[in-house]
Amino acid sequence: MAPDTLHGQDYADPALHAQGLYIAGEWLPGTGIPVVDPATGDLLAEVPDACTEQAMRAIDAAEAAAANWRSTPARQRAEILRRWFQLMTEHADELARLISLENGKALSDARGEVAYAAEFFRWYAEEAVRIPGEFRHAPSGAHHILVDHQPIGIAVLITPWNFPAAMATRKIGPALAAGCTVILKPASETPLTAYAMARLGAQAGVPPGVVNVLTSTQPAAITNAMLADPRVRKLSFTGSTGVGRVLLAEAAKTVVSCSMELGGNAPFLVFDDADLEAALDGAMVAKMRNAGEACTAANRFYVQSGIHDAFVAGLTKRMAALRVGAGTDKATEVGPMITTAAVAKLDRLVSAAVAQGARVHTGGKPLPGNGYFYPPTVLDKVPLDAEIAHAEIFGPVACVYRFEDEAEAIALANDTEYGLAAYVYSADLSRALRVGKGIESGMIAINRGLMSDPAAPFGGVKQSGLGREGGVTGILEFMEPKYFAVDF
Structure with a gap:
């Protein structure tokens, strides 16, 4: 223009x-x-x-x-x-x-x-x-x-x-x-x-x-x-x-x-019957919109056992392929964090989780050079008592957890003081709606990674x-x- x-x-x-x-x-x-x-x-x-x-x-x-x-x-x-x-x-x-x-x-x-x-x-x-x-x-x-x-x-x-x-x-x-x-x-x-x-x-x-x-x-x-x-x-x-x-x-x-x-600490639930590629597409939007610096960003990825490993592999491949750089560069897909303090917070959260046994699949360390850059990062085996499991991450870090059944998924999703946004992927719409009703959140996205719309009410419950x-x-x-x- x-x-x-x-x-x-x-x-x-x-x-x-x-x-x-x-x-x-x-x-x-x-x-x-x-x-x-x-x-x-x-x-x-x-x-x-x-x-x-x-x-x-x-x-x-x-x-x-x-x-x-x-x-x-x-x-x-x-x-x-x-x-x-x-x-x-x-x-x-x-x-x-x-x-x-x-x-x-x-x-x-x-x-x-x-x-x-x-x-x-x-x-x-x-x-x-x-x-x-x-x-x-x-x-x-x-x-x-x-x-x-x-x-x-x-x-x-x-x-x-x-x-x-x-x-x-x-x-x-x-x-x-x-x-x-x-x-x-x-x-x-x-x-x-x-x-x-x-x-x-x-x-x-x-x-x-x-x-x-x-x-x-x-x-x-x-x-x-x-x-x-x-x-x-x-x-x-x-x-x-x-x-x-x-x-x-x-x-x-x-x-x-x-x-x-x-604040928010959005859970992203993926059931075994979900379309894997669609779930990965949605995960990338829900996690990486604005490089994860969003209150609606998916932080906790709960994936059912039958699809867990394939989801981790697919998410890792996609995250590792993202181009990091200055926001004004047309080729950039992930820009810098807002301040050096934001980078330091991400480094602290990830390092602490790794020290507790979390596994890094890609990223995991601040990038060298000028600017406030942190790479797209995927973790799994994150202990449920790790700080990163309960904090608003506000950056390009995805933590993936395994669950076995619907009741466990809902309990894990609700294990937070926040209740702003949540995401559910399942081919069974009745189950997705049932799970959505069970999650303590003001907004639920079903089989999509973007929920914000000017025509829809935006807000949360609990401490959100x-x-x-x-x-x-x-x-x-x-x-x-x-x-x-x-x-x-």
Whole structure:
């Protein structure tokens, strides 16, 4: 895609998105946060390091814009979201390259993310005009019951680094469709994409103050300050379970409504009757999307005894053949990890498992040279008490375990504090559904390795979160039901 000749802008240029904080439709210059290319460690740009005072300024801007945006007709809000979708689509190649630069993911993954991210704007452009209500008779016959849904108010949106476009649009789309104004705080590792989203939003017609973007190296301080402000009525967070618990405690002080999409440790179950090649195809998608740096990534592969050895051999062959390199290289299939700390964590988990008796079939050691690279890795014979069996791996490491029967498979799948995603492969659909019902998880993929869809509710149970994003329910996370008792 050529640069935007109308506006003279190339959305793949990091410098374009390092103009400052985005508050009230203006760019407020500043520096302090280096953004680096994880493939090389080279500096891409610097973005501002916001302080608490600037966070309050963002709330002021969101409050100033709230009444007009709330009263903007749903069709008009929908048309703005639709234009935003179109602009993202027009600039898809540039946005994908920008994501690859700051996040490291392979261009193919980045293109997939841009398409997925844009769909949230299209989906919620459609949902904005379908906000539900109720009218019914009270059972007593004394009156009528009317239920309206109204915007919940100013929303603080906190997004992670692994899907810098999609995690932003998955929150901004329903919030704006509902009539809320927002303050987006993206991860410091990948802020450029968030600022690119704001720039495109302005071109799409988003009024000043409706969307504000802050970056900060003091996330706890500015988030706590915003949550303490009575004007903020919603927190939508995607990130680790540990941070989510802290934010829930903070939000409780002012009784702020919370949506939490937290950690995962997805099991991938393969029964003897499964199509082996289809299961391997699905395993590669479920494990290696975004190089394993995804909350829905399959971490624990439970394979029935009759197909176990063939599955390990097939997975090893496929993983070993993947090309590792800079995300911006078109030949790359697996990009770098996000930081050196991420590589160190993978090395520690794998080394500890091997010391406990796990067997390495491919990979298993960090790659030398510049950049933050860890190779695709397959382990089996992993002890069930190894740390890697219970941790959110967040990298290209697949651990394969053997099981004998359905009951054991379900018990193993549920042996985790998480409950976000799970995968089941079997030729027997009734068994797959039965097993899926037995697994404690918010989302189940049957005979496929990709489950995320803007039209479906995304979220988990147990320590994987509260609420749902996407689908017809996602917009209701940003609305309050209001009941009217009416006597005509």
